[in-house]
Amino acid sequence: MGVRARGLKGGGMYDWDDLRIFLAAARAGSLSGAAQRLLIDAATVSRRLSRLETALKATLFTRSPGGLSLTAAGRHLLEAAMQAEAAMEAAGRATEGETVGGIVRLSVAEGFGAAIVAPGLPRLRKARPNLRVELAAQSGFLSASSREADVAVTLSAPSSQRLLVEPLTEYGLGLFAAEDYLARAGAPASADALREHDIVGYVDDLIYAPELRYLDEIAPNLRPALSSSSIRAQREIVAAGGGIGVLPFFLASGLKRVLAKDVKLTRRFWLSTHREVADTARVKAVRDWLKREVTRNIKRLREAP
Numbered sequence: 001m002g003v004r005a006r007g008l009k010g011g012g013m014y015d016w017d018d019l020r021i022f023l024a025a026a027r028a029g030s031l032s033g034a035a036q037r038l039l040i041d042a043a044t045v046s047r048r049l050s051r052l053e054t055a056l057k058a059t060l061f062t063r064s065p066g067g068l069s070l071t072a073a074g075r076h077l078l079e080a081a082m083q084a085e086a087a088m089e090a091a092g093r094a095t096e097g098e099t100v101g102g103i104v105r106l107s108v109a110e111g112f113g114a115a116i117v118a119p120g121l122p123r124l125r126k127a128r129p130n131l132r133v134e135l136a137a138q139s140g141f142l143s144a145s146s147r148e149a150d151v152a153v154t155l156s157a158p159s160s161q162r163l164l165v166e167p168l169t170e171y172g173l174g175l176f177a178a179e180d181y182l183a184r185a186g187a188p189a190s191a192d193a194l195r196e197h198d199i200v201g202y203v204d205d206l207i208y209a210p211e212l213r214y215l216d217e218i219a220p221n222l223r224p225a226l227s228s229s230s231i232r233a234q235r236e237i238v239a240a241g242g243g244i245g246v247l248p249f250f251l252a253s254g255l256k257r258v259l260a261k262d263v264k265l266t267r268r269f270w271l272s273t274h275r276e277v278a279d280t281a282r283v284k285a286v287r288d289w290l291k292r293e294v295t296r297n298i299k300r301l302r303e304a305p
Helices: 016-028 031-038 042-056 072-096 110-127 179-185 192-196 231-239 281-296 298-302
Strands: 002-004 013-015 061-064 067-070 102-109 131-138 151-154 163-177 199-201 244-248 256-258 265-274
Touching (some): 016 042, 016 067, 016 163, 016 281, 031 042, 031 163, 067 072, 072 281, 072 298, 102 110, 102 281, 110 131, 110 231, 110 281, 131 281, 163 179, 179 256, 199 231, 199 244, 231 244, 265 281
Parallel strands (some): 102 131
Antiparallel strands (some): 002 013, 061 067, 151 265
16 A cells, blocks of 8 residues: 655655554654564664655654654654555445444543543544443553453553553653743742742652652652642642642643753553453454544644643
């Protein structure tokens, strides 16, 4: 299958297999993650991406110790690759009819579930009318290994051998505040100066994953004046002028970035499924759809608003 990459210098027709590797790298955010997803080695992924970049006469990714980030040219190609993927899946659905059905319970973090997953569910419903999805978006996760959920998106990779686990995406976080708070209290000049401000964060003994312990990474012994177990509640506290808080980029629209040069955190979501159900049509449909939603929202996930 050939696909024309619009908006790229020298863009022409490319084999689907090249775009498939590109898509996996864009979704995983790393060579190793793409290799794990494709069941090939990372050197092969790197070689195929370099070949594609040479053919396009464009750099698709910036490479760093933290992984891969799409360039402007990469984002153009991502759009074309997603269109190709959608066309192939539509062709597959035409041959299988509407046979994919049943119930799939999906467990995700509260903020990710509300901001990224929930808005995409109508698209899944339209594509798979016989499929029913139960979205558990809450502080904490249901367990895929104990079959509380069919599919789980977590902040760390589960170690159970009963699970099929793969990286889903990286996402960025930063410090944010409302304009009226900064007008009243002023903007901190450094991370140490945050101690002079009202901080919004998690309730310490209700933190359900070590990846959520952001404050010690920013400044030792930094403690919140206002706290909640809910990231969406924290966002509302910050928006109401309650202080400065660490928020995922995808929840920070409308707020002002604080200490942008000094504080940028990165976390990763992992996708896991119990091996007993991983190959069922209903679960595969939800996993594939979830990957497409992440790709659709990759800018919101990785770039500050």
